[in-house]
Amino acid sequence: MTRLAVTGLAWLAASLILAGGAAAQPGGEADDVVVVTGTRSGEAADATILPVTRIDAETRLQTSAHHPSELLARVPGVRLHRGNGAEHLTAIRSPVLTGGAGAGAFLFLEDGIPLRAAGFANVNGLFEALTGSSGGVEVVRGPGSALQGSNGLHGVVNFLTPSPAETADGFEAELGSFGRRRGRMVIARPGDTVSALFSVAGQHEDGWRDAAGLDRVEALVRIDGETPRFDWRATAALVNLQQETAGFVRGPDAYRDLDLARSNDDPEAFRDAQALRLALTLNGQADARTHWQVTPYARANEMDFLMHFVPSEALEESGHSSVGVLGSITRQTGWGEWVLGADVEASTGTLRETQSRPTIFSFIQGEHYDYAVDSALAALYGQGQWSLSDALRLQAGLRLERIRYDYDNRLADDIVGRYQRVADRGDAYDLVLPHLGISWQIGPSSHLVTRLARGARAPQTAELYRLQPGQVTDGIEPETLDSFEVGYRRAGVRLDWSLTAFAMQKRNVFFRDADGFNVTGGKTRHHGLELALEWQASTTVTLNLAGSWARHLYDFDQPVTTASETIRAGAEIDTAPQWLWNARARWQPTARFSGELEWSHMGRYFTDAGNLHTYGGHDLVHLRARYQWREDVEVFASVRNLLDTRYAERADFAFGSDRYFPGEERGVNIGVRVGF
Template structure:
């Protein structure tokens, strides 16, 4: 679609946001909770009603409705993420974003997964908060470009429900939520199970999520126990040579590829009163995960087996006194992780048969942070925070040291990293319904263990330092009658970017620049018709030169980072023709982007329409349905250029889903 259509779309269609959005309580910026519009942050909230309405088949479907967010949907449950950034891969993709559940990371620092969202609780969530830009001082490594915090549902405010859903490509989903509110203890048990045959050949999946939560109070202490278990068994289809030819797009050149993953976690959040007006909180937690993964993107299909176990504790003190609110905290975490890579197939080129890697890493992370909010005047609030974090990795190589084929095994070693991340913000209430906010912040990330210890000949660890991202943003929020508008401008500089270039050598001093404008507009057209728009215009460019032998992979200062469309927006027209019926039309636009670092190859972008409807048969029963890719567009979820050829993850053709939801 031409860019000129954007102006008309702002007036015509978009994502409708309730007029009471300013009353939404969020916990990402302040674990004690604060009103969303009192936060000097670019923070989007997707509530339980919207999660149910969308009935997302993939996290991209839910999160891409937020301004500045672009989740590339891979095959099955896989994905790559962009939040105020290009779509990032490898260690940058794993470590550039922080995925949380009730404020606790789904994975340990240094052991992140580039596909990390498949380990969240998905449709069982009570809300999802998306922060764009560096995380506040409450969060450490990986909260670089942004974070996603999935909140578990409150048992006292969540009705029991039963959901059954079926759709094209052998899709079936069942969901059971049993909630029991009580005077002293409220509890909830929930299970969601999804099966897909897959629209591509040999690309089915089974995805099960389970959640237990109990809230209560004892002897003046509020407590919350949460346990979650997620299992994924997926057959994977890799890249296709074309997305326009349906036969080529459906074919799977790697029918033996798979991903089997299991993740479990528990936490106990405690909160009580301390002397002198202080409130304390203490949250011990435990996590474990394991994954077997056939690496189909290599010509010899090696098998990766990895996992880690962690234990940690979050502690904090809060105090409000006069115009001041103070938070002091400390986080501690211990992790034991491991990874092995083995090739059963015969040697091909430098991909040798046998063991490639087999190592374990013990990791320790300690952090101290402080945050304060000062009500400087009736209209002006000032916020400041800082976080110091230390990370230590003790690496144990369980194979002979040295190079074997294209694989380099380091000798046993220890590595230490420390980071300091300050942030400052303000919120100025211009009128009762309008506010100006701004923030400068630093985001940081220590290296991933795979970046440090999964090396190739010619790579060394010399010069590797934590990546840093310095960010400045300025935004405006305003409620206009029942409508709402939020516009934010941002500029960011990232340094110490480390990666392996196309010639196989380490780069430790890479740099990128990022600037753009995000918008979120909602407007009621009539009493039954709502319209709005969320989106972004942004440029993400290289700030250094790195010539290599392949012209398509050469980096030049000022060039666009690959996979960074300048225009992204999602619009929605929501209509309520009857009190018991809702219909919505969603229009998603992805602009053109370069698919290689040299800016020689491009993907033209695409436009997709989705039609959704739901009808409340009774007070407890709702029928719903969706037609995705309404016009049958041939498009690519992900376009890439590698090894001299274009390659794609093809998007699904038109497909229909229907379901029933019964609440208790």
């Protein structure tokens, strides 16, 4: 076990001992849906100007999700392509983004604090989230508010830790196909002035593909307290991941061949990662109208990853640690409220890449990269909300953010094979992030909302300093995305629904083309419609629908030597399905039994930038059921991919061949919950 994991377990154990002194009381739940991602102070979900969806803890129990993709598919315009184990690629009002673009395009938070520092994002970033222990998830589609900074480009995902005062003790265990075993335990101790919670969750799977097992453990301690002058919340989270990794299968429709789909050409590939996060949030009242909040935090993560998808099969060893503070003051006025805040953070990251196998082509045996980067972030922001009338509200915000990197190359400044080691240097980037929104209540339960916003991401350190010959760091600018949207929301007694239209333009798009060169001035366009609906069809049946239609287009030309990867303005971006649907029917004939049937649709998409090859899409059906056997004992079961459909989680065309991450065949799980 690594030093990071040992340190984290020691902190968790000490916190649990402190938690033991609080007296036990039963938990409860709030009736109103409140979201906190846009303001940190909370506001009603149906009135917020941000396009935010909340997935509560009850939905997580209903889903019994093995992977965050199962939860986030319930949000319109959102889809995760699941890789092997905990791996994933994300789409939120976007194509499914890969590499550095995918790493920095989405901001993943825990209680409003980024899981990673801005320049050290990971394309599989949600494997570090508390997916099994969270008290809810909030998803913002498109740029966030002034409170969120770099990486909040296409969307924000905020995992919320559960409140000790509103969470019951419980235990659950689950067994299933492909050697799956999953368990979770929660101990909550609500008290008059101090409440505490300890949660630990673990999962194991042998893998439905060869040599593709997974072991993942997460632990959370949260302690809430009250004093005469302020309230406080302390959290500690630890995630440990060990997985074997299966790569692509190749050939036309290779995913349809079950023997081929189960195979793994890279049985030695693996990903081992640990993440530790500590935070202390202090809340107080300066006077009757003024509220302040200060949150110091620290994080550390490290990962060893065998890069099985390139001929070198090099070992990547990376990690970074950070300390930071979030601070804000919120003032209530006669016309609304305003908030002023500042965020500061200092981080140190390292990356080392080593090839042990003999030299092949330009993939040279030995050390490729070994560098460290010190990063500093400072941000100021202001956001105000004005009630122009009883029905009309205006929200405006502005965030100014500066990110600086100081890079230290630990190897010779030269070119070795296909690897260019940049000389020591410093780089700084300034982000200006405005947003403006209006909410108009046009009826007792209807709102019309419109919003203009800009999102941005600073270049990632791996994009700047992990170069190939012919590439340069100079000229790489922050990506910006300008978004306009208009939406209608209606909340009724039996029917809630919303419809949102959006149009976005992204500039300074950075990626590496099929020839291996940096593209620094790309442009893309995005527009679409999103629908969310919940209908209480009868006293026993509830229907939910989350769907989107969108087009994601290149807005520039980029010729390359491979015709299938030549970019033309107006062409569809690869891996950008126009249609995404998720529909669920929930049946609860008695207070003790409920069942859910889910249909998930992935539309057709192009698998190359030249729009010469396609994946036809797929439809999946899942079945879930819960039965309250006794007052505090529940039995649950699920059948994923009920119709045993042959499909691809991800399809791609590269190196002259169709490539697929094959989708999992039908799997059955059954489990029991005690408490909760």
